[in-house]
Structures are given as C-alpha cells and as structure tokens.
Amino acid sequence: MRLTQWTDYTLRVLMYCAASQGRVQPVTITEIAASHGISRSHLTKIVQDLAARGWLETTRGRGGGLRLLVLAKDIALGEVVRAMETDFAMVECFDPTLNQCRLSGHCRLKGVLNQATQSYLGVLDAVTLADLVPTSVNGLPPAVN
C-alpha cells in the first residue's frame, strides 16, 4: 500500500514552493529537479497539472518560475492526495468492471476498507502544506541536506 510516485513528487513540488514563499526570485523547475534528483520532464508535467488546478502560477522568461497561488495554510494534504491518487480501489470489488468476486453481494469488506481509507484521508485533511515545511525566515528556500 503506497502512494503513487506522481503524488510523491507533487507533494514535493508543492512543499518546495511553500517553503520558498516570500523569496524574490520564484522557484524554477530546474531548481527543484536538481534539488530532488527528479527529471525536468517529469516535473514539468506535474507543474502543468498543478497550474491547471489553480494551485501554481507559472511565468515564463527571465525572472519567471513557479509560485503558489493559494496560501500554504489553505492547501490541505488530504485535498492534494485525493486529487492526485486516481486509484482508491483498495481491492478488486471496488471496480465493478473488473470485479469477479462472488462474495461481493454479502461481504462487508468493501465497506470496511472504504471506512479505513476515509480515516486515512481524514488524518491528511487536518494537515496543511504550511504544517509540513519549516517557516522560511528570510525568503530563502530551506537549507538542503
């Protein structure tokens, strides 16, 4: 049971931008790619997706880059994970087109796993991006290891 790499990287992009709020120069994809060792092309797709969702603003050219459009304290982790994870089908019977389980009609498993997933997301709903990253004191990104 794990989150997808897409969700993992999305969270890192958002956290990097959140940690850099207040900086004069916006964050760049190149900078995040270098900092995390993730390919630029992979990050570009993620940034495009985040821009389409209204979470990031991207500006081109000299002095351009990425900027959070929403305050970090207003982006709940549960909202991000719900948006990015397309497959919450914990077991086969969650997907009626694939389900071959013949116990489905009288089994409580699906309901219980749904309840557990909601509990998982409930924890993430209570945490915002601002809770995850250190406060940027001087507008610089946090020191990296």
Place this chain on the structure above:
Amino acid sequence: MRLTQWTDYTLRVLMYCAASQGRVQPVTITEIAASHGISRSHLTKIVQDLAARGWLETTRGRGGGLRLLVLAKDIALGEVVRAMETDFAMVECFDPTLNQCRLSGHCRLKGVLNQATQSYLGVLDAVTLADLVPTSVNGLPPAVN
C-alpha cells in the same frame, strides 16, 4: 493507493473458509478457484503462506482441504493486512536506501503519512473475519451471486 492482489486474494481465501466453518467437507482450493475465477496455482501459494502462518490447516487426499485453525472472530483484518502488505512505504523517503528527497531532514510529511497509515490500520484492527462474512446457518458456504 491500493492493497496488493496478494492481500486481496488472501482475504478472500480466509473469508471463504470463515464462511464455511461448520461444513462437514472442508473447503478445497479448487472450489475457491472456481468460485472466484482465480488460478489454482496462485491460490496454492497463498494457502501455503496462510498454513505457514498457522491460520489454515491443510489436509491432503480424499476428504482433505482447508480449515481455519483460528476462530474467525479472533482474526483481525488489520493483522492480516499488516502481515500481507510488505510495502507500507507511502512515499520514497520511507525507504532510506531509495530516498533521494533532500527535504527529509526537516519535513513532517513522513510522520503525517505514518499517522494516516496507522489510522487506516486502526479501523481494520477493530474488524474481524467473523464480522465480514455472513453467519453460515447450515454449515454450507454462503450462496454466491
């Protein structure tokens, strides 16, 4: 975010056996394979694993088959999922050998995702195999759809 097929099928084997407790003839792998449309060889590996864990007894030959060694009410769903899911590394930084994230040192994400996972498993800990399946009134397996 989903459980592995191994966990899915393991739960079905246990539930099938739980629903059939009290039957004169023990459940067979062939029967479960036919009922769920899962390959016998796949189920055989799962049954061997469950027998090694002391949850199932397997007997060979005529009249042989599978039988739960533990009462269904004493097998918590959380215990089964914990035993079967080998990968609770929600994101890259959970695995120190793979971790390339340079925010790790000062990021709360790992702790929050751990907390969410514990909440997920906590829901499953409160449910037993007996809660999942209909009571077998006459020792026959439940009617299938």
